[in-house]
Amino acid sequence: MSSVEEFRAEIRGWLAAHLTGEFAGLRGRGGPGREHEVFAERLAWERHMAAEGWTCVGWPEEYGGRGASLEQQVAFHEEYALADAPARVNHIGEQLLGPTLVAFGTAEQRARFLPPIVAAEELWCQGYSEPDAGSDLANVRTRAERDDTGAWVVTGQKTWTSLAHASQWCFVVARTAPGSSRHHGLSYLLVPLDQPGVEIRPITQLTGTSEFNEVFFDGARTRADHIVGAPGEGWRVAMATLGFERGVSTLGQQVGFRRELEAVIAWAKHNGAANDPLIRDRLARAWTGLETIRCNALRILDGAASGAPGPEASIGKIFWATWHRELGELAMDVSGAAGMLAAGEPYDLDDRQRLYLFSRSDTIYAGSNEIQRDIIAERVLGLPKESRP
Numbered sequence: 327m328s329s330v331e332e333f334r335a336e337i338r339g340w341l342a343a344h345l346t347g348e349f350a351g352l353r354g355r356g357g358p359g360r361e362h363e364v365f366a367e368r369l370a371w372e373r374h375m376a377a378e379g380w381t382c383v384g385w386p387e388e389y390g391g392r393g394a395s396l397e398q399q400v401a402f403h404e405e406y407a408l409a410d411a412p413a414r415v416n417h418i419g420e421q422l423l424g425p426t427l428v429a430f431g432t433a434e435q436r437a438r439f440l441p442p443i444v445a446a447e448e449l450w451c452q453g454y455s456e457p458d459a460g461s462d463l464a465n466v467r468t469r470a471e472r473d474d475t476g477a478w479v480v481t482g483q484k485t486w487t488s489l490a491h492a493s494q495w496c497f498v499v500a501r502t503a504p505g506s507s508r509h510h511g512l513s514y515l516l517v518p519l520d521q522p523g524v525e526i527r528p529i530t531q532l533t534g535t536s537e538f539n540e541v542f543f544d545g546a547r548t549r550a551d552h553i554v555g556a557p558g559e560g561w562r563v564a565m566a567t568l569g570f571e572r573g574v575s576t577l578g579q580q581v582g583f584r585r586e587l588e589a590v591i592a593w594a595k596h597n598g599a600a601n602d603p604l605i606r607d608r609l610a611r612a613w614t615g616l617e618t619i620r621c622n623a624l625r626i627l628d629g630a631a632s633g634a635p636g637p638e639a640s641i642g643k644i645f646w647a648t649w650h651r652e653l654g655e656l657a658m659d660v661s662g663a664a665g666m667l668a669a670g671e672p673y674d675l676d677d678r679q680r681l682y683l684f685s686r687s688d689t690i691y692a693g694s695n696e697i698q699r700d701i702i703a704e705r706v707l708g709l710p711k712e713s714r715p
């Protein structure tokens with residue numbers, strides 16, 4: 327048996343043995359549109375996984391991971407999804423900040439911040455976007471300056487900060503060189519959220535739930551050495567984090583996509599929509615599209631030694647985001663008129679409605695489709711740069 331098959335068998339057996347008792351009810355809970363569900367219980371599950379060595383499996387062993395190969399990580403995520411295990415609560419710490427600290431952090435930063443991520447004791451959020459800095463992230467206005475002691479004092483507003491309300495820490499892109507512009511003069515700061523200078527306001531979605539927030543920094547402080555990379559080097563570090571977000575981090579979703587597609591097919595058979603030749607055609611296209619996504623993801627990630635692929639990762643991001651958004655539209659067409667009704671108050675969405683609404687965000691976060699096309703044009707194809715103000 328290969329090491330991948332052994333690894334797969336090990337995680338499959340572990341999940342079967344441990345998603346029982348107090349954790350049995352967590353199967354299928356959480357995820358996009360359902361992050362509010364049983365959060366405390368999912369955190370307890372995550373800590374249980376940590377105690378048994380099943381968090382951060384792709385990290386090097388010296389930092390508390392298992393040093394799992396790419397194939398092993400794929401197997402882990404596939405088995406996790408197949409077991410219908412609950413959505414993870416510290417995805418941002420494990421998949422985004424951790425690899426960034428391994429690549430760019432100091433020995434002290436790794437020693438301080440990596441163990442609590444492995445243990446799921448500290449949760450992280452991503453402080454990039456601002457009201458006037460989304461796609462155009464270089465327009466960041468949040469600023470940070472040093473006080474007499476050298477500590478950083480942060481002032482500004484972030485928005486769309488996923489899970490900030492549940493996090494203890496935020497990695498913040500802030501302008502530290504007064505008078506600088508665009509991607510110059512930015513720094514990547516690690517800021518504790520539990521302090522007087524931080525206010526977190528949840529943004530209520532149409533569904534009545536809140537998954538992301540506005541985060542206001544008003545003289546919030548963080549230690550002088552809680553900066554990743556040198557002052558002014560934040561853009562390079564921030565882009566590396568985005569590479570992780572578009573890279574290995576996406577492995578887990580493939581099996582989830584397959585399960586969603588299977589559910590849509592099952593519903594189409596159940597309500598007769600599958601008899602419509604156009605629906606059948608779209609279902610078949612969805613199936614082949616998913617196969618293409620899987621092959622493409624493995625092709626792009628294979629050889630990305632650090633797990634942070636280059637600009638080619640944008641091709642995969644467009645593929646899967648567009649595919650998933652179209653699956654949401656197909657799910658609604660399969661539901662027919664019944665898809666327009668939501669039961670309960672506040673809204674209680676069924677799985678197809680949730681898929682439709684939340685897949686709309688896939689072509690926006692981690693860089694919109696238009697931005698991915700810019701990246702492919704400029705950095706993969708070498709076309710002339712888009713003119714910018």
Ligand SMILES: Cc1cc2nc3c(=O)[nH]c(=O)nc-3n(C[C@H](O)[C@H](O)[C@H](O)COP(=O)(O)OP(=O)(O)OC[C@H]3O[C@@H](n4cnc5c(N)ncnc54)[C@H](O)[C@@H]3O)c2cc1C
Nearest residue numbers: 452453454455460461462486487488687690691692694696
């Ligand atoms: C579910 C979800 C979770 C998120 N979580 C986080 C988080 O945790 N932390 C965080 O920092 N941010 C987060 N975001 C924010 C996300 O990064 C931004 O929404 C995204 O970068 C787009 O920015 P914007 O919303 O300001 O839209 P804009 O940048 O204003 O874009 C509006 C439209 O204009 C298009 N556009 C913009 N510039 C160009 C261009 N140069 N060429 C062609 N078209 C262009 C865009 O594609 C888009 O269609 C999240 C977003 C979503 C949807």
